[in-house]
Amino acid sequence: MNAIQSKVDLRGKSFLALKDFTEEEINYLIDLAAELKAKKKAGIPHKYLEGQNIALLFEKPSTRTRCAFTVACVDLGAHPEYLGKNDIQFGKKESVRDTAIVLGRMFDGIEFRGFSHKLVEELAQHAGVPVWNGLTDLFHPTQVLADFLTIKEQIGHLKGVKLVYVGDGRNNVANSLLIGGAKVGMDVRVCSPKSLFPSEEIVQIAQDAAALSNAKIKITDNIDEAVDGADVIYTDVWVSMGEEDKFEERIRLLLPYQVNMEMLYKTGNENVMFLHCLPSFHDLETTVGREIYEKFGLTAMEVTDEVFQSKHSFVFDEAENRMHTIKAVMVATNSNK
Numbered sequence: 001m002n003a004i005q006s007k008v009d010l011r012g013k014s015f016l017a018l019k020d021f022t023e024e025e026i027n028y029l030i031d032l033a034a035e036l037k038a039k040k041k042a043g044i045p046h047k048y049l050e051g052q053n054i055a056l057l058f059e060k061p062s063t064r065t066r067c068a069f070t071v072a073c074v075d076l077g078a079h080p081e082y083l084g085k086n087d088i089q090f091g092k093k094e095s096v097r098d099t100a101i102v103l104g105r106m107f108d109g110i111e112f113r114g115f116s117h118k119l120v121e122e123l124a125q126h127a128g129v130p131v132w133n134g135l136t137d138l139f140h141p142t143q144v145l146a147d148f149l150t151i152k153e154q155i156g157h158l159k160g161v162k163l164v165y166v167g168d169g170r171n172n173v174a175n176s177l178l179i180g181g182a183k184v185g186m187d188v189r190v191c192s193p194k195s196l197f198p199s200e201e202i203v204q205i206a207q208d209a210a211a212l213s214n215a216k217i218k219i220t221d222n223i224d225e226a227v228d229g230a231d232v233i234y235t236d237v238w239v240s241m242g243e244e245d246k247f248e249e250r251i252r253l254l255l256p257y258q259v260n261m262e263m264l265y266k267t268g269n270e271n272v273m274f275l276h277c278l279p280s281f282h283d284l285e286t287t288v289g290r291e292i293y294e295k296f297g298l299t300a301m302e303v304t305d306e307v308f309q310s311k312h313s314f315v316f317d318e319a320e321n322r323m324h325t326i327k328a329v330m331v332a333t334n335s336n337k
């Protein structure tokens with residue numbers, strides 16, 4: 001079936017969090033992304049946003065998300081306009097509401113990456129055009145679409161896949177994976193120290209979604225229990241953007257949760273996949289990585305270089321898939337098609 005002709009209709013809808021989408025809608029976006037990826041690889045033009053203008057708002061730095069939106073816009077025939085943290089007000093000297101209305105008068109869609117999830121909700125409330133969440137402190141939903149496309153490419157399906165997230169269990173990526181996995185019927189396990197467990201509110205949303213999809217949800221600090229039989233081991237940085245004063249505390253808490261070969265062996269699955277949203281501290285090739293080495297003697301943080309470079313690792317497919325999935329979100333929610 002051609003996903004573009006599916007009965008799912010997301011036209012005009014913002015994409016802020018996976019909790020707002022059904023299992024069918026999430027699967028539709030992943031299938032549409034696969035279709036757009038195939039078109040791109042075959043050199044088939046797909047300018048579904050011809051002549052449109054897209055605003056890309058970034059309060060925080062980004063490589064993948066910014067580039068994915070930019071390339072996706074150009075492939076779709078739209079013009080991307082990047083606005084960084086010193087370019088527009090973000091509520092400082094003009095309210096978020098007024099900014100949203102102004103941008104909505106000029107642009108056909110708005111991407112926002114920043115701190116406050118409330119801010120992206122306010123933008124969406126007033127812009128009158130689709131708003132897409134490129135990461136907030138609470139959620140990173142476009143990331144999870146790319147993760148699921150990567151899993152589907154390797155395993156063939158999502159239902160029942162044993163996905164284990166190990167590390168900071170209450171960050172934006174963990175929250176989105178837990179809810180996204182619950183939506184599509186996975187066996188999702190979040191493994192972290194108790195003090196970094198996801199909030200009760202997030203777990204409740206995931207449990208409600210799991211009741212509809214027959215997903216399984218487990219939150220545990222026990223590594224052996226979490227990784228047993230895993231199809232996918234996923235981790236993220238121990239310190240997210242905006243919490244850079246927390247390295248010492250997180251290293252102390254999370255070192256036992258580092259993804260290493262021993263953890264992959266514990267899964268009992270010789271084909272276990274390793275995923276990471278990136279960027280990652282897996283070697284000493286970064287300034288921060290070297291500072292951490294000098295202070296704490298660690299040559300890697302959340303994942304060893306051995307795992308990162310191994311045949312288990314699909315992190316660069318995953319990074320590429322950010323572009324195809326973001327393209328799908330823009331096409332599906334576009335009001336003018």
Ligand code: CP
Pocket residue numbers: 061062063064065066135143277278279
């Ligand atoms: N994974 C991800 O969002 O990467 P960037 O921070 O580079 O956009």
Ligand code: NVA
Pocket residue numbers: 135171172173236237239240241277278279
């Ligand atoms: N949790 C990370 C994800 C980066 C893509 C952060 O917010 O910094």
